[in-house]
Amino acid sequence: MSETFDAIVIGGGVIGASTLFQLTALGCRKALLIERGEIAGGMTAHSSGIVRTHYSVPANVTIARASLGMFERFRDLCDGDPDADPGLVLSGYLIVAPPGPSSDAVRASIAMQRGLGVEAGLLDRKSALERHPWLALDDIDAIGFEAEAGVADPYLVTTSFLRNARRRGATVRTSTPVTGLLRQGSRITGVMTDKGPIEAGVVLSAVNVWSRIVASWAGINIPLTITAHHVFTLAADKPYGQELPVMKDLASPAKLYTRPMGGHLLVGGGHEGTLTDDPEMADLEPDHDAMIDEAAQAAARMPAFAEGRLARSWSGLYDTTPDWNPVLGPIPGMEGLHVAFGFSGHGFKMSPMIGRMLAQSMLGQPTDLPIRPYRITRYEEGEPLVGAYGTGAVS
Known part of the structure; x- marks a missing residue:
């Protein structure tokens, strides 16, 4: 039965x-x-x-x-469970774009977010560097910032x-x-x-x-494909602090995203990844050449990582729709x-x-x-x- x-x-x-x-x-x-x-x-x-x-x-x-509001009141959401800690750190989210269509997209998206009540806006370079002094921004036209963003566990x-x-x-x-x-x-x-x-x-x-x-x-x-994506962390001569914002770099060829992790810089690509037919990841090997190239892109945005050391790397899969x-x-x-x-x-x-x-x-x-x-x-x-x-x- x-x-x-x-x-x-x-x-x-x-x-x-x-x-x-x-x-x-x-x-x-x-x-x-x-x-x-x-x-x-x-x-x-x-x-x-x-x-x-x-x-x-x-x-x-x-x-x-x-969802962010639910993360922020997570313990109450979980009936006051004292162990319900999402590991939320609201360090903010920066998105930077070069002149052209991606800059226009950032500006339009920020305007749309604000219309929906999100605390977001555009920063000038001086204000952006006050929030994230590790950055080189000479090639950047638009800088969006969202205060209520960050990381969780x-x-x-x-x-x-x-x-x-x-x-x-x-x-x-x-x-x-x-x-x-x-x-x-x-x-x-x-x-x-x-x-x-x-x-x-x-x-x-x-x-x-x-x-x-x-x-x-x-x-x-x-309508589903499986795409493989690699992530790695870099160590610099000084700790990359948890107070630094998450960042999206639309000027980098790989459309990199970065975040602090354990004093290191986590780097991932925002590109379309590599198609695979194996959901078990049996055929998924790190693409070392791609990681070296993306580490160089990260260092171009954050020169302190020009001599950065690879701390660790891993790969994962996206279930991707059209x-x-x-x-x-x-x-x-x-x-x-x-x-x-x-x-x-x-x-x-x-x-x-x-x-x-x-x-x-x-x-x-x-x-x-x-x-x-x-x-x-x-x-x-x-x-x-x-x-x-x-x-x-x-x-």
């Missing part, structure tokens, strides 16, 4: 954890999260942990802004969500691979695991780069199945509110913010979420 739950979430990363937590907040206590490995052991473990609301797509700004956020979901009655199972979907006609009625079937009124697939596998069990194709924005919500014609995929590097910073929107959608409730812009049919309907920056990780 199979077990029965009201809702099942597949995937123990930050999106799945946030959704389970919000399901319980909405009264769905008989909810189950299933993770094939360990909690936060997939792409959440590779997140750079950046929190920002700077986007050129208005729908993204509203979700990111709401994906592992602490994920585990806090799950701990408090459990306290409300939810069940979390690790080391339990899902091997298929239970189906009656066009309705999904649960999941098959390596330990047997589990029935549910609604199922959410939140498995990041493994989403195509789950979709194939439902007999559907989804417009570099997520697909959220129900699958038309497949009742009982909801999806969350294609975060394209945005997942962590948007996870608190996206979890709530997904939980509301799964329970048939109106969502706090519009979920329709993220529907899976937007591509065939000619309504992709492409903003001033075009496709890519800035969005």
